[in-house]
Amino acid sequence: MATPASNTNVQRVSKLGQIDQGYLLEFLLRLLAVPSPTGYTDEVVRLCCHELDRLGVDYELTRRGAIRAMVGGAARKPARALIAHVDTLGAQVRELKDNGRLGIVPIGHWSSRFAEGARCTLLTRSGTYRGTILPLKASGHTFGPEIDEQPVAWSNVEIRVDLDVRDADGLRAHGIAIGDHVAIDPQPEVAENGFINSRHLDDKAGVAVMFAALETLARSDLELPVDTYFLVSIAEEIGVGASAVLHGDIASLVTIDNGTTAPGQNSGERGVTVAMADSVGPFDYHLTNKLIDLCRTHGIAFQRDVFRHYRCDSASAIEAGNDIRTALITFGIDASHGYERIHADALTSLGNLVLRYVDSDIDIGRDAQTLGSLKGFTSQPVDPAE
Numbered sequence: 050m051a052t053p054a055s056n057t058n059v060q061r062v063s064k065l066g067q068i069d070q071g072y073l074l075e076f077l078l079r080l081l082a083v084p085s086p087t088g089y090t091d092e093v094v095r096l097c098c099h100e101l102d103r104l105g106v107d108y109e110l111t112r113r114g115a116i117r118a119m120v121g122g123a124a125r126k127p128a129r130a131l132i133a134h135v136d137t138l139g140a141q142v143r144e145l146k147d148n149g150r151l152g153i154v155p156i157g158h159w160s161s162r163f164a165e166g167a168r169c170t171l172l173t174r175s176g177t178y179r180g181t182i183l184p185l186k187a188s189g190h191t192f193g194p195e196i197d198e199q200p201v202a203w204s205n206v207e208i209r210v211d212l213d214v215r216d217a218d219g220l221r222a223h224g225i226a227i228g229d230h231v232a233i234d235p236q237p238e239v240a241e242n243g244f245i246n247s248r249h250l251d252d253k254a255g256v257a258v259m260f261a262a263l264e265t266l267a268r269s270d271l272e273l274p275v276d277t278y279f280l281v282s283i284a285e286e287i288g289v290g291a292s293a294v295l296h297g298d299i300a301s302l303v304t305i306d307n308g309t310t311a312p313g314q315n316s317g318e319r320g321v322t323v324a325m326a327d328s329v330g331p332f333d334y335h336l337t338n339k340l341i342d343l344c345r346t347h348g349i350a351f352q353r354d355v356f357r358h359y360r361c362d363s364a365s366a367i368e369a370g371n372d373i374r375t376a377l378i379t380f381g382i383d384a385s386h387g388y389e390r391i392h393a394d395a396l397t398s399l400g401n402l403v404l405r406y407v408d409s410d411i412d413i414g415r416d417a418q419t420l421g422s423l424k425g426f427t428s429q430p431v432d433p434a435e
Contacts, residue, residue, distance in 0.1 A: 065271055065408050068261045068400035070393060074239060076100070077257035077396075081247055084170055084232030086139025086156045090114055090283040093135050097281055100260060104267045106279070115294040116281035120266055120407075122273035127300035127416035130278040131262075131403060132362045133255030134285030134306070137248075138386060140164070140182075140231035142171070142208075145217040151208040153182070153231060157286035161203045163387040167248075168234040171210060175224030180210040182233075236388070243393040244318075250389040254380055255305035256281060258396050262403040277407045282362050290365035300416035301336050301374040303406065304362045305399060307391075308354055308379030316381040318392040320350030321402050324377035327356045329364040333374035335427055339412060340376055343405045349398050354379075372419065378402060 085093035094114040101108045101118050108118035122128075138159045144152030151171070155161070164182045171178040185205050186192040199205050208231065214220055237247035245254075259279050266273075278299060282290045291302065308314075308322035316322040323341055326332060344351040363375035380395035415425035 065269055065404050066265050068265055068397050068404065070261075070397045072264050073257050073261035073396055073400060074245075074393060076260050077245075077254055078237060078239075080135065080253040080256055081235040081237050081249060084139075084172065085135055085137055086230050086232050087136040087284050087286045088156065089139070089172055089230040089232070090136050094281070094283065097135065097256070097260075101263070104260075104263055106263055106267065111293055113283060113293075115283050116279075117294050118263070118279040118281075120263070120273055120277050120279070122275040122277060124275045124411075126275065126298040127411060127413070128276040128278060128298040129407065130280055130295065130299045130302045131259055131407075132280040132282055132291050132294075132302060132304050133259050134252045134282040134290060134362060135256050136283050136286050137233075137251070137253070138286055139233055140169075142225070142227050142229045142231065145220045145225065145227065146207065147217055149210075149214040149216050149219055151180075151210065151220070151225070153203065153206065153208060155203055156230070157386070159386040160201060161206050162201045164203075164206055164233070168236075169208065170232045170234070171208065171225065172230040172232060173224050173226065174229075178210050178212060178223065178225070180208045182206050183209055239393075244390055245393060246388065246390045248388055250382060250391050251307040251385055252285065252305070254391055254396055255307070255399075258305055258380070258399045258403065261396075261400045262407070265400075265404055266407075271408065273407055274409070274411055285362050285365070288360070288365060290362035292365040292369035295366060295369075295371050295373070297419065299371075299373060301333070301376075302363055302366055302371075303336070303340070303403075304375070304377045305403070306361045306377060306379055307382035307385055307389075309356065309359065309385050310381045310383045314356075315352050315354040316379065317352050317395075318381040318383065318390070319394045319398070320352060321395065321398045322379040322381050323351055323353050324379055325353050325355050327359045327361060327364065327377065329360050329367070332363065332376045334429060335413065336374040336376040339409070340378060340402065340406060343409060344402060347401070347405045349402050349405070351398075374416070
């Protein structure tokens with residue numbers, strides 16, 4: 050259950066405004082419509098940049114296309130950053146088979162169980178082709194009970210390309226080659242009751258939340274307390290993430306990603322799920338508790354969770370040597386890395402928390418320095434609870 054949040058001290062909410070859920074969902078569908086498996090993200094980066102241009106937000110790109118947008122504040126540092134990733138799971142061609150079909154390997158960590166039956170787009174240098182991922186034994190009329198006896202493995206699926214080919218030479222004649230990317234159809238469906246079913250909600254829903262916050266800021270004339278960066282990474286699904294898009298003025302990084310709703314987890318499909326730790330370890334104590342306090346102050350329902358088989362952009366930022374505070378706020382997602390389901394309420398709650406966060410005062414002034422004395426250093430409670 051989400052922790053009830055108080056309705057006190059909400060004066061700044063009306064001053065800044067609320068997330069436009071219609072814009073958020075519309076932009077999410079636009080993102081989902083553009084294939085972007087890791088390594089094939091140029092076009093979705095262009096979509097994001099065009100939208101930043103429309104919103105009047107300044108940005109710059111890394112060589113490979115990670116985005117660093119910035120909304121200026123009253124002070125340059127300690128700067129804040131938020132990040133979400135626009136790359137998705139997918140596959141690559143590993144073999145042109147003698148039967149005219151394609152052997153594949155996954156991009157990112159996901160089960161071939163969720164690939165079976167998926168429609169997909171083969172992205173080649175000469176153009177795109179449509180196809181279907183099928184188990185090697187796909188017809189009960191041919192193989193009988195053997196169709197239910199195949200192990201779940203990527204070596205047991207293949208792509209049937211929608212071309213009249215019978216062998217590997219036929220595939221080559223169409224410009225299909227080993228290493229070509231495969232984009233899995235998202236098949237989004239938005240229900241009237243707020244549930245959203247689709248592949249690749251991880252993490253295009255997080256990107257949509259971030260852009261919805263930017264859209265709200267663009268409609269306001271409020272000056273933020275400090276320079277605030279909105280980052281879009283392009284290789285999170287393979288562990289690279291935020292490693293190359295930060296700079297030295299950024300003292301804190303809040304990742305927006307999915308939180309798994311499953312037995313043994315405390316995430317929910319409504320409200321915000323605040324992650325206390327992932328498989329790499331605990332997130333920053335002070336930044337995480339600031340986000341929890343903002344939820345309580347501004348009436349945003351939330352729950353806390355710990356993710357044992359999960360890592361996010363924050364991990365890659367720390368591993369790259371950045372001395373920054375990190376936190377993770379999530380939308381609850383069912384069947385992550387499969388055919389996923391979320392609720393629009395969680396996205397709106399996340400967007401409103403982002404607004405409250407970027408509009409909040411700086412609590413740790415010492416963070417403006419990369420190194421300093423003990424003066425101004427933080428403390429954590431150690432006395433017995435009353």
